Structures are given as C-alpha cells and as structure tokens.
Amino acid sequence: MRAICRSFLHMLKFIRHDMMLFAALTAPVLAGMAIKFIVPFIEKSLIQFTGMNAVISPYYGLFDIFFASISPAMFCYISAMVMLEEHDDHIDRYLFITGLGKNGYIISRIVIPALFAFVTTAVLLPIFRLTDLSAAQIIFLSLTGTLQGIIIALLIAALSSNKLEGMAVTKLSSLIIFGAAAPYFISSPFCFCFSFLPSFWMGKSIYDNSLIYMVPSLFVGGIQIIILQRKIMKSLI
Amino acid sequence: MIKVNNLTFSYTKKSFIRDLSFSVFEGEIFGFLGPSGAGKSTLQKILLGMLPGYQGSAIVNGTECREHKSDFYESIGVDFEFSTMYDKLSAKENLLFFSSLYGRKSRSVDELLRMVGLENDTDKRVSDYSKGMKSRLNFIKALVHDPKLLFLDEPTSGLDPTNSRLMKDIILEEKKRGKTILLTTHNMQDAAELCDRVAFIVGGQIFALDSPHNLIMSKGAAKVSYTWNDNGEQTASCPLDRLSEDKLLNKLIAENRLLSIHSSEPTLNDIFIEITGRTLV
Ligand SMILES: Nc1ncnc2c1ncn2[C@@H]1O[C@H](COP(=O)(O)OP(=O)(O)O)[C@@H](O)[C@H]1O
Numbered sequence A: 001m002r003a004i005c006r007s008f009l010h011m012l013k014f015i016r017h018d019m020m021l022f023a024a025l026t027a028p029v030l031a032g033m034a035i036k037f038i039v040p041f042i043e044k045s046l047i048q049f050t051g052m053n054a055v056i057s058p059y060y061g062l063f064d065i066f067f068a069s070i071s072p073a074m075f076c077y078i079s080a081m082v083m084l085e086e087h088d089d090h091i092d093r094y095l096f097i098t099g100l101g102k103n104g105y106i107i108s109r110i111v112i113p114a115l116f117a118f119v120t121t122a123v124l125l126p127i128f129r130l131t132d133l134s135a136a137q138i139i140f141l142s143l144t145g146t147l148q149g150i151i152i153a154l155l156i157a158a159l160s161s162n163k164l165e166g167m168a169v170t171k172l173s174s175l176i177i178f179g180a181a182a183p184y185f186i187s188s189p190f191c192f193c194f195s196f197l198p199s200f201w202m203g204k205s206i207y208d209n210s211l212i213y214m215v216p217s218l219f220v221g222g223i224q225i226i227i228l229q230r231k232i233m234k235s236l237i
Numbered sequence B: 001m002i003k004v005n006n007l008t009f010s011y012t013k014k015s016f017i018r019d020l021s022f023s024v025f026e027g028e029i030f031g032f033l034g035p036s037g038a039g040k041s042t043l044q045k046i047l048l049g050m051l052p053g054y055q056g057s058a059i060v061n062g063t064e065c066r067e068h069k070s071d072f073y074e075s076i077g078v079d080f081e082f083s084t085m086y087d088k089l090s091a092k093e094n095l096l097f098f099s100s101l102y103g104r105k106s107r108s109v110d111e112l113l114r115m116v117g118l119e120n121d122t123d124k125r126v127s128d129y130s131k132g133m134k135s136r137l138n139f140i141k142a143l144v145h146d147p148k149l150l151f152l153d154e155p156t157s158g159l160d161p162t163n164s165r166l167m168k169d170i171i172l173e174e175k176k177r178g179k180t181i182l183l184t185t186h187n188m189q190d191a192a193e194l195c196d197r198v199a200f201i202v203g204g205q206i207f208a209l210d211s212p213h214n215l216i217m218s219k220g221a222a223k224v225s226y227t228w229n230d231n232g233e234q235t236a237s238c239p240l241d242r243l244s245e246d247k248l249l250n251k252l253i254a255e256n257r258l259l260s261i262h263s264s265e266p267t268l269n270d271i272f273i274e275i276t277g278r279t280l281v
C-alpha cells in the first residue's frame, strides 16, 4: 500500500515537470466553463438569429455526457503518457521487480487516477451540467465516463510502444466517446451499430431518460477493460 | 538460496533452455559465463519471476518464481543491463524514490553515492550523467533496500578499467556483508576474479559448473614450453607434471643449452573454448 501511494505521488511530481501534462490537468475545468457559459450564450444568439425555439438545447444532454467523459479521458491520458515514458526508459520493467510489483504499478497508474477522475467528475458535473440530471444519473455518468477513461488509457498503453505513437493513438481512441451522439442523430435499428461502445449506452440512457441502460454500458465497458488489461499484463515484461 | 530443477523455457516454439538444474548457495557469488545470446539474461529473468511461462522448478528464497507474491522482491536487488532511471530527475531523487517502494529499512542514499564516487553529482539530473556514472548509479539502486540476494546483469560491461575495478571491489564488499550474488558476464577475467562458482552457458545449456580454480585444473594441466638453439631456434613443450619424462628437456638442462623456459596455466577462456567449442565473444 505504501509503495502504491509513493508511486502515485511520484507520478504527480513527474507531471509537474511536464508542462503539457500539467496543462491537461486543467482541461476539465476549462471544458466545464466553456459548456456552462458559452454554449447557452451561443444558443441564445442562434435563437435570435434564426427565430427558432431551440437549436442546440435539445442536445444539452449530450454536452453533459461529453463533460462526464472529459475528466476521466484527460486523467487517464496523462497516466498513459507517464506509463509510455516509463516504458521508453525501461523503468516499468524495473518497478515490476521492486516492492511495488506489476499489480501495484497498475493500481498506482490506472486505478487511483481513475478514482480521482470519478470523484472529480461527480463533483464538477453538478456544477457545469446543462440539464436536470438526477443524482443517480450523475453517478451513472461519472462511473461510465471513468470506465471509458480507463479504456482509453489501456488502449494507448496497449497499442503504442512509445510516447510519439501514444499521441496518435490518443486522438484515435478518444473517438470512442462520440458513440454518445448515435442515439441523438441515428434512427433506431442503425444506431445499435455503436452498441459495443459504453458511450452509446450513456447517450441512450440520457436520451431515453432511462437508467436501465446503465447495465449494458457497465457490461460492455467492463469486458473491454478486462480484455485490454489481460493483453497489457502479458505484453509488459 | 536458489534451486533450479529441470528448468525448460523458450520464447518461441524452438526449444531454448532445456532441462537445466543447478543450485546457488547462500553467501556465494555465482556467475553465468557465456557469449552474448547464450541465455544469461533470460535465466536471470526467469529467476526474477519475470517469465512465468517456464516448465520445471525454479525456487528462489523458498518461493517458486512463477507463483511469487509482491513481497518476493523485498529481499531481491536487481541491476539490469540497461539503465532504468528517470532521466529528468536527479540521482538522489531517483534513489530516494526507488527506496521508498520497499517496506524494509533502507540504506543511506548519501553513503551509497559516496561509495561509488558520485557524492559531488547527487543533484545532477541523470540525463547529464556519463555512461559510466549511470552504470554506477544503476548498480547502487539495487542496494537501496539492502537485499539478501543480488542479481547483476553484466555489471562491468562497458566500464573503463578504473570503474570496472571499483565495481568489482564493491561486489566483493557486498559479498563480505553476507549477500548472495548471482551475476552474468561474458568477461572471463571478471568471472575468475569474482565468482566462487561459474556456470558455462552456451545456447541455453550449462556445459560446466564449478569453481574457476577447479575448472582450470580439471582441464589442461599447466604446460612448460622451452626453446633451444639447434641450427636456429627450436621450440617444444611438455605437461608440467611429466617434466622428468621429457628426455630432450632433461638433456638440454644437463647441457645448459636452454634459451628460455616458462610454464603457462590455461585461462578460463581456454577452458571455455575447450568445453563448449565456443569463444566468449
Ligand atoms: N523477449 C524476447 N523474445 C524473444 N526472444 C528473445 C527475447 N529476449 C531474448 N531473446 C532471445 O533469447 C536469446 C538469449 O538472450 P539473452 O538471455 O538476452 O542472452 P544473453 O544475456 O546471454 O546475452 C537470444 O537469442 C535472444 O535473441
């Protein structure tokens, strides 16, 4: 436990040395403010300009989902970058054979950041949300958002062998959060093409205002995490 | 300390390490001597629990390697072939971090740095270190938690003679402190000087295992070569333990006609070539 804490704190110290990663830490608040203050302002202007009743407000739920995806994606992206840098320098292999061990390493680099992401999202979402989310919906979105963040981190770690590749994979793998838009824009049977994405079920849950979709979302996310985690454990020697 | 029985392992389908058995006793320096690609690092990785897909048994400190728990590493220190440091942090920050990962009481980081002559560079970033400095730093990193068992992969390779000497002295010092040390090397002088016992490894197989002294004695007894003048310089040689049977030599001695005479012991290198049919490079 002590080793895991040390390893996590060490990662924070490491991030402080890296301007880009440090900046990524502030992304959730910046995105939240943009959503909370700029989006309604744009909506107001659009309504004035077009004379319609609503232009983007029917999609406000989508903004809430995106916000719930951003903090975890950012936090887990930062972890993945640190892991890739440690991999480049052969440090991960060394950490596995210290008191920290392979499991301790994964906990300090993925599980703890994910916990922080969950708490951050659950705290910030009620502040920056655009729709009347219930407490249960807030918890649900924070939870699935976090699973999605873990999936992004694992994808980056699994598919790239250095930091440079990691950047490219980050851009690709963050696309998985856009599954949430499918229920909003694609009609019923076809939108299920995206049902393998947890974000699709997040979108469906908010769009239909039904918490039952929490089950497939957690299920799909959980399975993907287990598969990726197995793959990573094997490749990390 | 370490007991290996019928160990078999391969990275690919092609068989590599087959049916190895050996033991390492407490308090000794045990060496794997072999050319590059022989499987020395692979063997160390198996014993470190990094390659759990082996058959047979490999027991380290009473634990089967593939089943180790995380406390397995509390009493093991490792110096890999390559540097494993945070380049952006200073030497001292690196050591303090790595030592904080263990539950055991740690050794003084300043003292360790002094021991390898890095006391004036403790706050320098590792990226500004020279290769030799990195090797020394990497080595003391294995000692921060004062482990009972040390795994050193090519500890002297790439070092200049001064640093190599320093490293060997520290290794011997750690042995005196009661550590068991398992090292790999392709340098036969280092093996002869440091190891209580060496295993000759080529192609994943152990060809011989004994103390350097016994290995040298077991094969080729020392030879005596001599020269004399007989229409130009002539040379001959004879085993040291059969000098009295060499009529020519005895005649030359009686007639004081020898130009030169010297004995030569085979080196571990000669023995290695004789036993394995391979050179060490
Ligand atoms: N991860 C790996 N995957 C496949 N083959 C490997 C791997 N690591 C090492 N090998 C091969 O195993 C052999 C032994 O390597 P190694 O144990 O590093 O040798 P040594 O340390 O004696 O120089 C080499 O032929 C090497 O190419």
Ligand SMILES: [Mg+2]
Binding pocket: B037, B040, B041, B042, B081, B153
């Ligand atoms: Mg090697």
